[in-house]
Structure formats: C-alpha cells, structure tokens
Amino acid sequence: MTETPLLRVRNLSVRFGALAAVDGVSFDLWSGEVVALVGESGSGKTTLLRSIHGFIPPTAGSILYRSDRFGEVELTHLDEPRRRLLARTEWGFVHQNPRDGLRLSHSAGANVGERLMGAGARHWGTIRAQALAWLDRVEIDPGRIDDLPRTFSGGMQQRLQIARVLVTKPRLVLMDEPTGGLDVSVQARLLDLLRRLVAELGLSVILVTHDLGVARLLAQRILVMQRGRVVEAGLTDQVLDDPQHPYSQLLVSSVLVA
Amino acid sequence: MSEPALIVEGLAKTFTLHLQGGVQLAVLRDLSLAVFPGECLALVGPSGAGKSTLLRALYGTYVAQAGHIHVRHCGKMLDLASADSRQILAVRRDTIGYVSQFLRVIPRVPAREIVAEPLIHRGESTHAALRAADAMLARLNLPERLWHLPPATFSGGEQQRVNLARGFIVHYPILLIDEPTASLDPVNADIVLSLIAEARKRNAAIVGIFHDPAVRLRVATREFALAPLAEAA
Structure with missing residues (x-):
C-alpha cells in the first residue's frame, strides 16, 4: 500500500470577483479510491473539480499530485506542456454533457483513437484494435466504430466519452455528473458500467453528483459541499446514515425513496 | 485467558x-x-x-x-x-464483519456477486470468490435458481440469507x-x-x-x- 495520497488538495479557493465559489477546501484522494462531492447546484463542487483539472485557475491554495512521469508535482505551478501531457495520459475528465468531451465530426473510433495518439500511440492497427475493444467494453456495438457520435443516443454518447477517457488507463478520473441528463433506465445501465469499470481498473475517481444514490453506489467517501466549503467529510455510510452537519442532514432527508 | x-x-x-x-x-x-x-x-x-x-x-x-x-x-x-x-x-x-438486520440491496447485482464481494475486496480471485459464494448460498438453502438474480424481489427470508452469506463468507x-x-x-x-x-x-x-x-x-x-x-x- 502506498503511503502518500495520489492527490492532496490544500486550502484551495476559486474566486469569481467577490464570490468565493470554492472557499478553502482541503482533502486527500488515495489511489484506488472513489470520493463523491455532493451538494446542491451552486455549492462549488463542479468549480472545485474543474480547478483541480486546470480548466479554472485557483485563486489560492495548492494541489499536490503524485505523477507516474514526473513524481510529485504542484499543479497550481505546473508549466502548460506538462499539464497538457498529464491531461492526455494520466488524467481523464468525464463531462456531464458528452458533447463537451467528444469530437462530434469525428467517428466513434477516431474519438477513442485520438486520445491514444495523444498519449503516444502511433500504430494504426493497434489503435483501431484498442478502439474496438473499448467500444465493446462500454457496450457499444463495435460495428458502429465508423459512425459519427451525433448518430448515437445520449446514453451511447456518454459511454463513448467514457471509453475515450479510459482508453489511456488514466490514474485519476474526474467525473462531473456523469449520469446527469439521462433517462433513469439509461442512467442505471451507465451506473452499472461505471461501477464495474471502477472495480476492474482500480480507478481513483473524484465524482461530482447531486444524487446521493449515485454516491452510495460508487463512492467509499463523501465530501458534502455548501457555499464553496466542505461542511462534512466521511465514509459514505457514515455521512448518509449519521450525517452530522445541518446541511448534510437536510440533503439526506430530502431524498425521495421510491 | x-x-x-x-x-x-x-x-x-x-x-x-x-x-x-x-x-x-x-x-x-x-x-x-x-x-x-x-x-x-x-x-x-x-x-x-x-x-x-x-x-x-x-x-x-x-x-x-x-x-x-x-x-x-x-x-x-x-x-x-x-x-x-x-x-x-x-x-x-x-x-470486522457486520450482518445488518436487512440486506441493503445493490441494484441489479446478482445474489452470488453480492456475497462474493467481500472476498474479492480482500484480493481473492473472482472465480474462487464466486465458488465460495455458491457454497455459502447452498449451505443457507437459497434455491440455486436465485443465485444469478438480483435480490431486490426476493422474500425477506431469502434476502436475509444473502446478507448472512455475505457476512459469514469471510472469517x-x-x-x-x-x-x-x-x-x-x-x-x-x-x-x-x-x-x-x-x-x-x-x-x-x-x-x-x-x-x-x-x-x-x-x-x-x-x-x-x-x-x-x-x-x-
């Protein structure tokens, strides 16, 4: 067991003018762990996720990442070429809207292959074989490899985005509401797929979700965010069965049980 | 002592x-x-x-x-x-193992996989863990036709036996x-x-x-x- 976390976030803040969207957040992510960020819209969970990935520069704080290639790096000071390389290889970002993570004018196979080429793959036959294998793995008919993603359903597009992200075997996967915006039956199938892939690949994941059921199913730990701050952090069953903070209690008590 | x-x-x-x-x-x-x-x-x-x-x-x-x-x-x-x-x-x-009073069903996951999961978490091979799960379910008299089904629709007693099998599969x-x-x-x-x-x-x-x-x-x-x-x- 490695004794250093994969990711150490310390006192991270993101300000938009006077608004502190993320306000002094600290947490660790260990290798092989799934941590869910929960909270209502506007609580800062997506901003936190995007600033960890580098889409939004933090205003203050530090993010230490244990890289395969570069050893421990401070992401807030990392030069752009190395950040881009990490984003192409060791990290993956799954957008809520698959159209933000896919190239709609490229075939399904090219979407998966492009990420492999970004990570250094050059042999066309190998790239195509891996793309086929990954389409199959995310339950997309490999016969659709040359079709454009815009001919896919929403659920298929999301599965394609997941194949594109996971094909390089990233160590750190950031997911922003990956099941949001899908019909419930499609959502269930995607959740089953994510649950299986996370276990099979031993992924380390930060998962943003407003759905506590999704957090219960996928995450070992939960961070509850309210107004940019983490108000409670703990094991999934502890936070959901014995929430301590008033806001956590409100979230848990607001869930409809069908 | x-x-x-x-x-x-x-x-x-x-x-x-x-x-x-x-x-x-x-x-x-x-x-x-x-x-x-x-x-x-x-x-x-x-x-x-x-x-x-x-x-x-x-x-x-x-x-x-x-x-x-x-x-x-x-x-x-x-x-x-x-x-x-x-x-x-x-x-x-x-x-520490914990057998709760009621099974918390994981949606759409078959009974034998629910039972095998704690062994797999401990590094057991999936194959061996599933075999151990089958043996445990057999011992608890859960009909074999149910092993491959998710327990959401099982009776209370059947669900509780899945829960017990999961709790006792690890020593x-x-x-x-x-x-x-x-x-x-x-x-x-x-x-x-x-x-x-x-x-x-x-x-x-x-x-x-x-x-x-x-x-x-x-x-x-x-x-x-x-x-x-x-x-x-």
Whole structure:
C-alpha cells in the first residue's frame, strides 16, 4: 500500500470577483479510491473539480499530485506542456454533457483513437484494435466504430466519452455528473458500467453528483459541499446514515425513496 | 485467558436533529464493555435501548461523541472512534464483519456477486470468490435458481440469507450480527446458529442482537444489558 495520497488538495479557493465559489477546501484522494462531492447546484463542487483539472485557475491554495512521469508535482505551478501531457495520459475528465468531451465530426473510433495518439500511440492497427475493444467494453456495438457520435443516443454518447477517457488507463478520473441528463433506465445501465469499470481498473475517481444514490453506489467517501466549503467529510455510510452537519442532514432527508 | 478483541470505553452517542430545532437524542452514555475471542456477547434490552445503535457505532457507521472503540486489527489495537476513513475501511475489510438486520440491496447485482464481494475486496480471485459464494448460498438453502438474480424481489427470508452469506463468507476476527434469524424458518435458523458456533470455534469475537430468547440461550455465552437512557437516568 502506498503511503502518500495520489492527490492532496490544500486550502484551495476559486474566486469569481467577490464570490468565493470554492472557499478553502482541503482533502486527500488515495489511489484506488472513489470520493463523491455532493451538494446542491451552486455549492462549488463542479468549480472545485474543474480547478483541480486546470480548466479554472485557483485563486489560492495548492494541489499536490503524485505523477507516474514526473513524481510529485504542484499543479497550481505546473508549466502548460506538462499539464497538457498529464491531461492526455494520466488524467481523464468525464463531462456531464458528452458533447463537451467528444469530437462530434469525428467517428466513434477516431474519438477513442485520438486520445491514444495523444498519449503516444502511433500504430494504426493497434489503435483501431484498442478502439474496438473499448467500444465493446462500454457496450457499444463495435460495428458502429465508423459512425459519427451525433448518430448515437445520449446514453451511447456518454459511454463513448467514457471509453475515450479510459482508453489511456488514466490514474485519476474526474467525473462531473456523469449520469446527469439521462433517462433513469439509461442512467442505471451507465451506473452499472461505471461501477464495474471502477472495480476492474482500480480507478481513483473524484465524482461530482447531486444524487446521493449515485454516491452510495460508487463512492467509499463523501465530501458534502455548501457555499464553496466542505461542511462534512466521511465514509459514505457514515455521512448518509449519521450525517452530522445541518446541511448534510437536510440533503439526506430530502431524498425521495421510491 | 487471551486478550480482548474489542474494548469499548466510555462510549457516548447522541443524535442532534438540526432540522427539528436541534433536538438532542441521547442513546448511549458512558458505555464500556470488552469482548474476547471465542465469545458471543448478546446485547439485551427493550426496543429503543440502543442495541442496533451500538452495533452501528462499533462498525464506524455512527459517529461516537465520546469514548473509545479499541479493535485488535492486524495485531495492534486501533481506536475506531478516532480512526480516519481509510483505517476504518481497512478494519472492515480484514477485521470486522457486520450482518445488518436487512440486506441493503445493490441494484441489479446478482445474489452470488453480492456475497462474493467481500472476498474479492480482500484480493481473492473472482472465480474462487464466486465458488465460495455458491457454497455459502447452498449451505443457507437459497434455491440455486436465485443465485444469478438480483435480490431486490426476493422474500425477506431469502434476502436475509444473502446478507448472512455475505457476512459469514469471510472469517472475520470480530463479527457484529443484528437479528440474524428474525425472518428465517426453524431449519434455516438452525443453520445460522451453527455458522455462529463455527465462528466462535475459530475464535471470532461476536456481538449480536437476538430477540428470540431460545435463540439467545443457544448461541450467547454472555449477555450485556442496555436500558433506554431516559429511564436509566
């Protein structure tokens, strides 16, 4: 067991003018762990996720990442070429809207292959074989490899985005509401797929979700965010069965049980 | 005599209901006990005395307000009341098993995979874990046609047997059991009692809630009485 976390976030803040969207957040992510960020819209969970990935520069704080290639790096000071390389290889970002993570004018196979080429793959036959294998793995008919993603359903597009992200075997996967915006039956199938892939690949994941059921199913730990701050952090069953903070209690008590 | 597997000292649990104006429900106060390997300690007391709350606190699901829960984990004592999340997960993987009163169904996952999961978490191969799961389900008389189905539609007794199979598939040194026979017929209840007896023989320390006095008489080696705090005060 490695004794250093994969990711150490310390006192991270993101300000938009006077608004502190993320306000002094600290947490660790260990290798092989799934941590869910929960909270209502506007609580800062997506901003936190995007600033960890580098889409939004933090205003203050530090993010230490244990890289395969570069050893421990401070992401807030990392030069752009190395950040881009990490984003192409060791990290993956799954957008809520698959159209933000896919190239709609490229075939399904090219979407998966492009990420492999970004990570250094050059042999066309190998790239195509891996793309086929990954389409199959995310339950997309490999016969659709040359079709454009815009001919896919929403659920298929999301599965394609997941194949594109996971094909390089990233160590750190950031997911922003990956099941949001899908019909419930499609959502269930995607959740089953994510649950299986996370276990099979031993992924380390930060998962943003407003759905506590999704957090219960996928995450070992939960961070509850309210107004940019983490108000409670703990094991999934502890936070959901014995929430301590008033806001956590409100979230848990607001869930409809069908 | 051997050293205790579990030592609870001065444990307190109070629920603060922030949405109900901060009402405080004190359930456990200054509770101390020790459980030794090979023992089966039965928690007794009226409904509302905090028996299930104590089990959940011992598993780390409920946050203790005060006190210590020392657990023998990998040869050393670890205080669960102050342990971090990772340590609690390691204790749950290797040291403490918990059979809740009702199965928390994982949607769409077949019974045998639910049962095999704790073994897989400990590094067992999927193949071996599933075989062990099948053997456990067979022992608990769950009809084989159900093994490949998700338990959401199973009867209460069938779900409880899946839950028991999952709890007993790993030979945990400490086992927490909440009403294991409540929804079972006498034949299957007997099987559960022999599983508990076998766990004791391999020196597991067991803490359980057994509502049925006849069952309690057969499995428990000692009783620990709890009383609702309002009455006790």
